[in-house]
Amino acid sequence: MKKIVLHACCAPCASYPIELLIKDNFKPVVFFYNPNIFPYKEYKIRRDELEKYCSKIGIDFFEDRYDIKEFYKLTKEYKDEPEKGKRCSVCFNLRLQKTAEFAKENCIDFFTTTLTVSPHKNSNQIFEQGHLVAVKTGVEFLEYNFKKNDGYKISRQIARENNMYAQKYCGCMYSMR
Numbered sequence: 001m002k003k004i005v006l007h008a009c010c011a012p013c014a015s016y017p018i019e020l021l022i023k024d025n026f027k028p029v030v031f032f033y034n035p036n037i038f039p040y041k042e043y044k045i046r047r048d049e050l051e052k053y054c055s056k057i058g059i060d061f062f063e064d065r066y067d068i069k070e071f072y073k074l075t076k077e078y079k080d081e082p083e084k085g086k087r088c089s090v091c092f093n094l095r096l097q098k099t100a101e102f103a104k105e106n107c108i109d110f111f112t113t114t115l116t117v118s119p120h121k122n123s124n125q126i127f128e129q130g131h132l133v134a135v136k137t138g139v140e141f142l143e144y145n146f147k148k149n150d151g152y153k154i155s156r157q158i159a160r161e162n163n164m165y166a167q168k169y170c171g172c173m174y175s176m177r
């Protein structure tokens with residue numbers, strides 16, 4: 001099985017992508033880098049839930065640091081943008097860049113992200129950032145549109161079966177409005 005780094009934002013969103021990647025003969029390594037999540041208490045809840053789920057199903061889990069200052073430095077000029085706007089592109093780029101760097105450091109040839117499972121996100125906007133990062137890092141980005149084929153519905157079903165915490169907003173302070 002080929003390894004792939006799966007950037008994951010939370011346990012419910014990671015559940016179905018992990019299953020699909022395994023079906024596609026990949027060995028996913030889950031990578032949690034989400035400095036956009038505010039406040040830290042919420043970050044910790046999402047991280048802990050995902051780490052617990054990975055441990056339950058025997059998937060490797062890694063976390064990078066919570067550098068929220070970096071997130072605000074890069075996004076503050078776009079604070080009034082709506083969701084799916086420029087701020088989100090910057091946010092995707094930041095998270096995917098770190099994911100690809102992690103893959104490179106660990107000699108893993110591919111990366112992708114759970115972010116496309118959400119019906120609130122434009123998958124093409126995420127793919128665009130994935131490919132920009134791939135060109136910069138030399139790690140191949142795989143275009144998985146996880147919301148396809150009822151992916152979102154299945155992920156929520158797995159979340160319910162596992163009593164997972166499910167958040168009510170995307171993540172950043174701006175998305176709480």
Ligand code: SF4
Nearest residue numbers: 088091170171172175
């Ligand atoms: S709304 Fe979501 S994707 Fe957009 S900047 Fe905030 S956390 Fe990132």
